Structure formats: structure tokens, C-alpha cells
Amino acid sequence: MVSDNAIKNHAAERRMFLLRTAVAGAVIMVLVGVLLFRVGFLQVLRYGYYETRSQDNRMRVQVMPPVRGLIYDRNGVVLADNLPAYRLEIVPEQVENVDATLDRLSRIVEIRDADRQRFRDRMAKTPRFRGVPIRLNLSQREVARFEVNRGSFPGVEVRAGLTRHYPLGDVSAHLVGYVGGITVEDLRRVDEKRYRGSNHIGKSGVEYSYESRLHGEPGSRVVETNASGRALRELEMNRPVAGESLFLTIDARLQRAAYDALGDQDGAVVAMNPKTGGLLALVSKPSYDPDLFVDGISHVNYQQLISDPHKPLFNRALQGQYPPGSTVKPVMALAGLETDQIAADKQVWCPGFITLPGSNHRYRDWKRSGHGWVDMPEAIYRSSDVYFYKLGLKLGIDNIHRYGAMFGLGSRTGIDLPRENSGIMPSRAWKNGTRNQPWFPGETLNTIIGQGFMTTTPLQLAQMTSRIAERGEGYKPHVLGGWRDPLDGTMHQTKPTALRPIQLEDASHWGVIISGMEQVITNPRGTAHYYVGQNLDYTIAGKSGSAQVTKLTQNQAAPDIEDVEHQFRDHALFIAFAPIDDPEIAVAVLVEHGGGGSSVAGPVARKVIDAFRSQPPVLQASAGAGR
Amino acid sequence: MSANATNAPSTLSEWLVYWRIDLQLLVALACCAALGLFVLYSASGQSTAVVINQAIRLGIGLLGMLVVAQIPPEWFRVAAPWVFGFGVFLLVLVVLLGDTAMGARRWLDLGVVRFQPSELMKLAAPLTVAAYFRDRSLPPNLKDVGVAALLVAVPVLLVADQPDLGTALLIAAAGSFALYFAGLRWRIILLLVLVAAATAPLLWYNMHDYQQERVLTFLNPARDPTGAGYHISQSKIAIGSGGLFGKGWLNGSQAHLNFLPESDTDFVFAVFAEETGLFGVMALLGLYCFIVARGLYIALKSQDTFQRLAAGSLSLTFFIYVFVNIGMVAGLLPVVGVPLPLISYGGTSMVILLASFGILMSIHTHRKLLAT
Numbered sequence: 001m002v003s004d005n006a007i008k009n010h011a012a013e014r015r016m017f018l019l020r021t022a023v024a025g026a027v028i029m030v031l032v033g034v035l036l037f038r039v040g041f042l043q044v045l046r047y048g049y050y051e052t053r054s055q056d057n058r059m060r061v062q063v064m065p066p067v068r069g070l071i072y073d074r075n076g077v078v079l080a081d082n083l084p085a086y087r088l089e090i091v092p093e094q095v096e097n098v099d100a101t102l103d104r105l106s107r108i109v110e111i112r113d114a115d116r117q118r119f120r121d122r123m124a125k126t127p128r129f130r131g132v133p134i135r136l137n138l139s140q141r142e143v144a145r146f147e148v149n150r151g152s153f154p155g156v157e158v159r160a161g162l163t164r165h166y167p168l169g170d171v172s173a174h175l176v177g178y179v180g181g182i183t184v185e186d187l188r189r190v191d192e193k194r195y196r197g198s199n200h201i202g203k204s205g206v207e208y209s210y211e212s213r214l215h216g217e218p219g220s221r222v223v224e225t226n227a228s229g230r231a232l233r234e235l236e237m238n239r240p241v242a243g244e245s246l247f248l249t250i251d252a253r254l255q256r257a258a259y260d261a262l263g264d265q266d267g268a269v270v271a272m273n274p275k276t277g278g279l280l281a282l283v284s285k286p287s288y289d290p291d292l293f294v295d296g297i298s299h300v301n302y303q304q305l306i307s308d309p310h311k312p313l314f315n316r317a318l319q320g321q322y323p324p325g326s327t328v329k330p331v332m333a334l335a336g337l338e339t340d341q342i343a344a345d346k347q348v349w350c351p352g353f354i355t356l357p358g359s360n361h362r363y364r365d366w367k368r369s370g371h372g373w374v375d376m377p378e379a380i381y382r383s384s385d386v387y388f389y390k391l392g393l394k395l396g397i398d399n400i401h402r403y404g405a406m407f408g409l410g411s412r413t414g415i416d417l418p419r420e421n422s423g424i425m426p427s428r429a430w431k432n433g434t435r436n437q438p439w440f441p442g443e444t445l446n447t448i449i450g451q452g453f454m455t456t457t458p459l460q461l462a463q464m465t466s467r468i469a470e471r472g473e474g475y476k477p478h479v480l481g482g483w484r485d486p487l488d489g490t491m492h493q494t495k496p497t498a499l500r501p502i503q504l505e506d507a508s509h510w511g512v513i514i515s516g517m518e519q520v521i522t523n524p525r526g527t528a529h530y531y532v533g534q535n536l537d538y539t540i541a542g543k544s545g546s547a548q549v550t551k552l553t554q555n556q557a558a559p560d561i562e563d564v565e566h567q568f569r570d571h572a573l574f575i576a577f578a579p580i581d582d583p584e585i586a587v588a589v590l591v592e593h594g595g596g597g598s599s600v601a602g603p604v605a606r607k608v609i610d611a612f613r614s615q616p617p618v619l620q621a622s623a624g625a626g627r
Numbered sequence: 628m629s630a631n632a633t634n635a636p637s638t639l640s641e642w643l644v645y646w647r648i649d650l651q652l653l654v655a656l657a658c659c660a661a662l663g664l665f666v667l668y669s670a671s672g673q674s675t676a677v678v679i680n681q682a683i684r685l686g687i688g689l690l691g692m693l694v695v696a697q698i699p700p701e702w703f704r705v706a707a708p709w710v711f712g713f714g715v716f717l718l719v720l721v722v723l724l725g726d727t728a729m730g731a732r733r734w735l736d737l738g739v740v741r742f743q744p745s746e747l748m749k750l751a752a753p754l755t756v757a758a759y760f761r762d763r764s765l766p767p768n769l770k771d772v773g774v775a776a777l778l779v780a781v782p783v784l785l786v787a788d789q790p791d792l793g794t795a796l797l798i799a800a801a802g803s804f805a806l807y808f809a810g811l812r813w814r815i816i817l818l819l820v821l822v823a824a825a826t827a828p829l830l831w832y833n834m835h836d837y838q839q840e841r842v843l844t845f846l847n848p849a850r851d852p853t854g855a856g857y858h859i860s861q862s863k864i865a866i867g868s869g870g871l872f873g874k875g876w877l878n879g880s881q882a883h884l885n886f887l888p889e890s891d892t893d894f895v896f897a898v899f900a901e902e903t904g905l906f907g908v909m910a911l912l913g914l915y916c917f918i919v920a921r922g923l924y925i926a927l928k929s930q931d932t933f934q935r936l937a938a939g940s941l942s943l944t945f946f947i948y949v950f951v952n953i954g955m956v957a958g959l960l961p962v963v964g965v966p967l968p969l970i971s972y973g974g975t976s977m978v979i980l981l982a983s984f985g986i987l988m989s990i991h992t993h994r995k996l997l998a999t
Binding site: 013016017018020021024025028031032034035036038039040042043044046047049050051053054057058224225226232 | 765804861863865867869880881884885886905909912919920927932935943946957958959
């Protein structure tokens with residue numbers, strides 16, 4: 001049976017098998033064709049597309065942030081330094097659930113509520129593709145612990161980097177400023193490409209105004225990465241160029257001396273080299289710790305700073321606008337001489353007040369009993385108000401404004417620091433423009449003694465003092481003295497910008513007002529003789545000023561200082577320069593609600609000049625060797 | 628038999644005949660295997676350990692193939708139903724108490740080695756169908772077709788249930804090819820194709836989530852480029868970026884930088900295509916086609932129904948490996964776990980594959996004895 005079948009079907013079966021094999025072979029050829037067509041489609045027709053995709057997979061461009069330039073004082077003392085630091089960053093875009101990630105992270109590294117709060121604040125202000133620090137200054141241990149668990153935290157990275165540190169702390173905070181995290185607004189005013197890898201941008205002070213020079217140019221690195229994003233080898237490298245290191249005209253020792261001289265009073269000190277316009281010290285008190293801002297200030301700290309009634313963040317030296325008081329009297333005297341309204345030796349009767357025709361209002365002298373007969377130098381060193389009231393009536397507001405403006409009062413000096421205020425040097429035009437009112441003669445009397453509408457910044461007073469010291473010459477105030485080229489290390493000096501000299505009809509008029517200012521300190525009847533003029537071994541000229549905070553009522557004389565609540569006390573001002581023949585330093589001091597200019601601000605100015613003279617500045621040419 | 632035993636081989640051809648080696652098949656397989664070692668070295672990130680492992684397996688596989696070639700084909704025919712029965716028994720055991728690895732029960736822990744009974748069925752199923760048809764008149768009647776279909780369906784369903792779609796597919800293919808060569812009528816084939824198309828939705832609802840995911844991803848790889856579609860996207864990038872001439876051996880960035888997952892196992896073809904380009908792919912396909920053609924030639928030359936059906940179905944199954952693997956890696960077919968024969972890193976499957984070529988050699992070299 002079996003063999004019958006086999007024999008019977010043998011030939012037919014072979015034929016059928018042959019046919020089936022042929023069909024199978026044909027189908028195989030078709031299928032191989034399909035495969036080849038498919039692979040050919042991918043490898044030939046879509047080659048360009050997939051080649052690009054493959055390169056995109058493989059290569060990553062890494063931005064290498066530049067090292068920020070350091071900031072030194074004139075002698076090479078570091079004012080802003082870079083310190084190595086590890087921080088933990090989260091790129092919000094690459095993290096699915098930020099909260100869950102934070103919770104898991106907190107099991108590995110310590111994350112306090114303050115860290116979370118700060119992270120949230122920063123995240124809201126940062127573009128989503130940028131890393132936001134969650135922890136700063138990680139310990140080596142924490143870095144190691146995180147690296148072990150790195151795989152389970154996509155989008156979280158440890159970044160080794162540099163952080164900014166300000167060795168002088170609050171002493172130089174208002175001058176050097178600070179850097180902080182880059183916000184969306186910051187990116188609007190800089191070239192975003194230069195900041196791809198950077199964490200900090202200047203927020204205030206020198207850090208802000210010289211941001212573009214301090215920052216440097218980022219480099220880039222093209223690396224081959226594997227699927228988990230780890231860089232395997234470098235394909236291309238473009239080194240970053242460090243920012244320029246800046247050398248300020250500031251003398252750190254003087255800065256500290258001025259800071260200490262103010263004690264715990266609120267106020268400002270500006271010390272300037274009158275020969276260059278370079279600032280030697282710029283202090284505003286109270287101050288703050290700039291390091292707090294560098295890696296994002298905590299909510300608590302920030303609240304504390306902005307709710308402090310003494311306003312530590314407020315830069316009094318540049319932004320504070322105070323009535324200059326009697327400190328403008330030398331300039332007003334000069335106006336009188338130059339316009340031939342009065343002669344230097346003309347004796348003027350100074351009772352305790354004057355009245356204007358057709359009015360009962362008494363314009364009082366600060367000294368109720370008056371000064372008797374005084375000539376111009378005496379009017380300056382005894383600070384007679386009545387002398388200047390009478391001079392003011394002759395000068396008129398137009399001359400007063402002209403001479404005040406000539407010395408830079410009421411306009412920004414253009415210093416290379418941010419957010420300077422202009423103050424007000426009032427004039428008819430100003431009053432008409434801002435109040436839509438005509439000028440009243442009484443306002444002239446207020447203006448000539450630096451009260452009323454008139455306000456100035458301590459910096460303007462320092463500039464005014466410098467120009468008196470230099471007898472009309474002058475340079476734009478600045479803090480940048482030089483810089484070091486990051487590439488070849490060569491030192492460059494900034495050239496001071498000369499201001500248009502104040503040309504007098506009679507140059508001897510300088511001598512008159514400087515003599516008056518000298519006697520403020522040297523004459524036993526000078527207002528500051530007792531407070532400033534003791535044990536002097538150099539020549540010095542100065543002028544005190546007390547700026548009224550509240551208006552005195554009609555018949556009221558200035559009350560005894562101790563009886564006035566602090567916030568209603570006058571602001572105390574003092575300007576000075578030394579030595580007289582060859583001025584090396586000009587100082588303006590403001591003590592908020594300090595009371596008497598001579599008694600409170602004067603000693604501060606004296607201490608600053610003493611400190612300056614006891615430590616003559618090192619020549620700037622050698623500053624580069626400082627570090 | 629006695630002629631071989633008495634005359635010691637003196638020339639190469641005599642020697643080959645003595646050891647029952649089909650030279651053309653051996654050379655083609657050896658070329659393929661050697662090529663595979665080079666590709667693996669690159670695909671594994673230049674791991675000598677992987678290459679040595681694979682070389683050892685290849686050695687075992689080739690040795691196994693030669694041992695199998697010595698066995699007369701009749702023995703396979705006699706043994707096939709028993710092995711088949713034993714295999715079904717093991718598959719049932721796996722279903723009942725198999726080890727679970729990677730979400731699927733495939734392994735049977737035999738104490739010494741873990742063993743996938745499903746691999747055995749790739750040989751046992753077609754051989755059993757071939758053996759069943761040996762003494763029956765062909766083309767088969769409806770009853771015989773039914774019995775053969777049942778023989779195929781039982782292991783396929785058991786394996787698919789593990790679930791191991793790739794192996795189930797290969798077993799089904801091997802069994803069906805035997806049925807095809809036996810002379811299954813064209814209209815029944817047509818009917819089966821239609822029925823398969825009609826029951827596809829039914830199949831869909833019985834699939835595991837991850838299998839459904841694979842099919843969906845196959846239909847639209849961009850659907851989830853970082854998840855299930857990632858394999859296909861990255862392998863297409865690898866293949867496409869190879870271009871005509873390839874990036875050169877050891878220069879395929881997709882695999883070396885770990886963008887391509889499973890680059891040394893199921894997706895090894897992508898590495899090969901990336902590094903050798905379209906010309907390399909054509910050469911490889913040529914080599915595979917030669918092996919299939921040689922297998923079919925052996926089938927044609929064999930004089931016994933069992934041998935014919937066995938040789939034919941084993942040859943076509945080999946091609947199915949190639950087609951399904953390359954089709955899947957190139958994004959033509961859904962992702963199923965089918966290795967690229969002789970090149971993908973892996974043991975059991977390759978040993979079984981080489982054993983099937985041992986059977987082909989046995990069929991071919993024992994032929995003359997039957998002819999006398």
C-alpha cells in the first residue's frame with residue numbers, strides 16, 4: 001500500500017515539488033527585492049536626512065563659559081574674586097516632574113526649604129532651557145553621592161564652576177556691586193549668545209557698569225556624546241577668553257578707613273583725586289553683604305534688606321539727593337566776585353535775619369544773634385547766612401544757577417557707575433517746567449544757602465570740591481583706573497576725561513574762596529576749627545553744611561540738637577580738600593540726620609584725609625604685579 | 628556505506644564525501660559566520676569577550692552541524708514525531724512552571740542549563756509534518772491537511788502564549804512550508820491568507836500590551852520617538868546614515884555611542900548597514916540567497932518525500948529569519964524577536980539553525996546510497 005503510493009506518485013510529486021520550489025524561489029526574489037529597495041531607499045534617497053540625524057545624535061556643542069575678570073583696587077588688592085564651587089543644577093525643561101525630582105534629590109543631598117524657595121523664585125525668572133541651581137557649594141561628599149545616583153536624575157547636573165566673592169564685603173558693596181543669576185530681563189540687554197554657559201551677570205556697581213568687559217567671551221567645545229549624553233571625546237575646541245581684570249582708582253585702605261570713619265551713622269563718603277577725577281573711596285552706609293546676592297539671595301535675607309528703614313541697598317553716594325546746605329557758599333561767593341556784585345573785602349552787616357520788602361517773613365541766620373560785620377572769607381568760614389542772602393538778592397537766581405551748574409551741581413557727573421541721580425540745581429526754567437510757577441525772590445535766598453529746591457548728590461559735592469581745589473580744572477569722576485588684557489596680560493591705563501575748565505575773569509578769585517575755606521578749619525572762629533582743625537600737619541580747606549530736613553516755622557530758631565528726634569535732624573555735610581597748594585584728595589561727607597556739618601561730618605572728612613596722607617598710594621604702574 | 632568505511636579519503640573531495648560535508652554550504656555558512664564575528668566586534672563596542680563567546684558558540688554549532696550530518700536522514704524521520712511529542716510536553720511544562728524572564732515564560736530550568744523548548748520545535752515541527760506526509764499521497768487530502776495543520780498549530784499556540792511571537796512565527800512558517808511543499812492546494816492557501824487577514828483584529832485583541840505597542844509603533848514610529856519607537860527610529864538613522872559605502876568598520880557611531888539599542892543582537896543588521904553601506908547589504912543578502920538557493924537545490928535533488936519537504940521547509944525558514952529580521956530593523960515589519968541568522972549574538976537559536984543545515988547536509992550526502 002505504502003510502496004504503491006510512492007511509486008504511483010513519484011514523478012507527479014517531483015514535478016509538483018519543482019513547481020513549488022520555483023514559485024518559492026520567485027517569491028524569495030521578490031522579497032529580497034523589497035528588502036533591497038527599502039534599504040536602498042534609506043541609504044541612497046534619504047541618506048542626507050539620516051546622515052544629519054546621525055551627526056545630531058553624535059555631536060553636542062558645549063558652551064564653555066569664560067572666567068569673569070577680577071576687580072582690584074589701585075594697589076592690586078582684590079575687590080571681587082572668583083572661588084571654585086560645585087553646585088547642583090536642574091534644567092526644568094529636561095525634568096518631567098520638578099517636585100518629585102526635588103523630593104528624590106533631597107534623599108541624596110541636603111535641600112532645605114530655603115533652597116527650594118530660592119529655586120522656585122529663580123526658576124520663575126529663568127528661561128526653561130537654562131540650569132537653575134538648587135544647591136550651591138556642595139561638599140565633596142555630596143558631589144560623590146550624587147554622581148553615584150546620577151543615572152536616575154536626568155536633567156540634574158553637578159556643575160563645577162566659579163562663584164563670585166567680595167573680600168571687602170559690605171565695605172565696598174555700593175562701589176563694586178555684585179553679580180547675580182541671569183534673568184530674562186538681563187538677557188534683553190546683553191547678547192544672549194555670550195551668556196549661554198554663564199551663571200552670573202553684573203547687577204550693580206562696577207560689576208554692572210563694566211559687565212561687558214568683565215564677562216569675557218565664551219568658548220565652545222564640540223564633543224561626541226553617547227546616548228546617555230556623556231561626552232566621549234572632543235572634536236573641536238574654541239577656548240573661552242577670560243574677561244578683563246579691572247583696576248579701580250579706589251584705594252581699598254582708604255575705602256575701609258572711610259567706611260570705619262562713618263561709624264554706625266547713615267551717610268556717604270566720596271573721596272576723589274582732583275587731578276584725575278579718579279575716585280579714591282566711595283562709601284554708602286548702611287551697607288550689605290554682596291556675597292548674599294551672588295548665587296541667589298534667600299527670601300528672608302532679601303525681605304530683611306528691603307524692609308530695613310535705613311535702606312542698606314540705597315547707594316547714598318550716587319543716588320542720595322540732599323540739600324547741600326552751606327557747602328555751596330564758596331561757589332556762590334565766587335559767583336558774586338565774578339559778576340562784580342561784591343568785592344572780597346566788602347564788609348556786610350549781618351544781623352540774625354533779613355526780611356524782603358513787602359513781606360514780614362524773616363529769613364533767619366543759623367546763628368540767631370547774627371555775625372556782625374563780615375567780609376567774604378569771614379562769611380565763608382563763619383558761614384553767615386545773611387551775607388549770602390544779601391548776595392543772593394544782588395545775584396539773582398539766574399547767576400546762582402549758572403555758577404552752580406558750572407560746578408556740575410544738578411546734573412549727573414556721568415561716573416562709570418550705574419543709577420546715578422542728578423539732584424536739582426533750580427532755575428526759572430526748571431520751576432516753570434516742573435511746577436508751572438514763576439520764580440519768587442524768597443526762593444533765591446533759600447537756594448543760595450543750598451536749601452529749598454536745591455539737591456545734590458555727595459558725588460557732585462566731591463566733584464565741586466575737586467574743581468575748587470584745582471582752580472577750575474577738572475576731570476570726569478570715574479572709578480576705572482586701568483585694565484589687564486586677558487590675552488597678553490598687558491596693562492592699560494584709562495585716560496581721564498578732562499572737563500571744560502572753569503575760566504574766571506580774575507583768577508585771584510579762587511584764592512579768596514579757598515582762603516575762606518581754609519579758615520573754616522584754621523581760623524579759631526571757623527565753624528570747623530574745633531572739630532577738624534586740631535593737630536594738623538598739612539594744609540586743608542573745607543566747608544561745612546547742614547541741610548534742613550524740616551522747615552522751621554516763622555519765628556523759630558534752630559533748636560538744640562539733642563532735643564530733635566533723629567529723623568528730623570539736619571543732614572550733616574562737609575567738603576574738604578588737601579593739601580591746598582597741590583591738592584591730592586577731595587572729600588565730600590554726608591551724614592544723614594547727623595546734625596551739625598562741622599561737628600559730625602567734619603571729623604569724618606578729617607579721618608579720611610588723615611588716612612590718605614598716612615598711607616600714600618602705591619604708584620599705579622606697579623599694580624599689575626599685585627596678583 | 629561500506630564503500631566509505633573501507634576506502635580512506637585521499638583527496639579533498641573524497642575527504643568531504645567521507646565526512647558527509649557539503650562544501651558549498653559549509654563555505655557559505657563559514658563566510659557568513661566569520662563576517663558575523665567582525666560585525667559583532669564592532670556592534671558590541673569592540674568587546675573581545677563577546678566575540679570569543681560567539682566564536683565558541685559558532686564552533687559548537689558547526690561541530691553539531693557536522694555531527695548531525697553524519698546521521699542518516701531516515702533517523703530524523705523516525706525520531707521527529709518523538710522529539711515533537713517530547714517538545715510539546717516540555718512546552719506544556721513551561722506554561723505550567725517555566726521561569727519568567729523579561730516578562731515572558733520561555734525558559735525551562737533543567738538544573739544545569741536553562742533551555743528554551745520552543746527552539747527545538749523550530750526543527751521538530753517541520754520534520755514531523757514532513758514525516759507525516761512521507762507515506763501519504765500528495766497533494767494531500769483534506770484530512771491530512773487538517774492533521775498537519777494541527778501538528779503545526781499546537782506548538783505555535785503554546786509558544787505564542789509564552790509569549791514569544793518571533794519564535795511562534797518561525798515555527799508556524801517552518802510547518803507551513805512543509806505543508807506548502809507537500810502540495811497544499813493553491814485555493815486553500817489563498818483561503819488561509821484571507822482567513823488570516825480576517826482574523827487579524829481577533830489576534831490584535833489577544834495580544835499583550837507590549838505587542839500591541841510594537842504594532843502601533845511599527846505603523847507610526849514617530850508616535851513615541853523616545854519610547855517604543857526609539858528602536859526603529861535609531862536603527863533607521865543607522866542604516867540611512869551608512870549611505871552607499873558605509874562609514875567603515877568600527878566607525879558606526881549609532882552603535883558605538885549606544886544610540887542603537889540591542890545593537891549586537893536583534894538590531895545587528897543596522898550596525899552592519901551603517902558600517903558597510905548599501906554594497907555591504909547587497910553582498911550579505913547575496914550570501915544569504917546563495918545559502919537558501921543551495922538548500923532548495925538539495926531539496927530538489929533529494930529523492931524521498933520526507934527529505935524533500937524537510938530540506939525545502941528548512942531552507943525557506945532560514946530565509947524567513949533573514950527577511951523578518953531585516954524587514955523589522957529597516958522598519959518594514961513590526962518588531963518581533965527574530966535574530967539575524969549567524970550574525971546576531973546568541974546561542975540556542977544559532978545552534979538550532981546550524982543543526983538544520985546539518986540535516987540538509989545529511990540529506991544531500993546520504994542521497995547516493997538511496998539511489999543505488
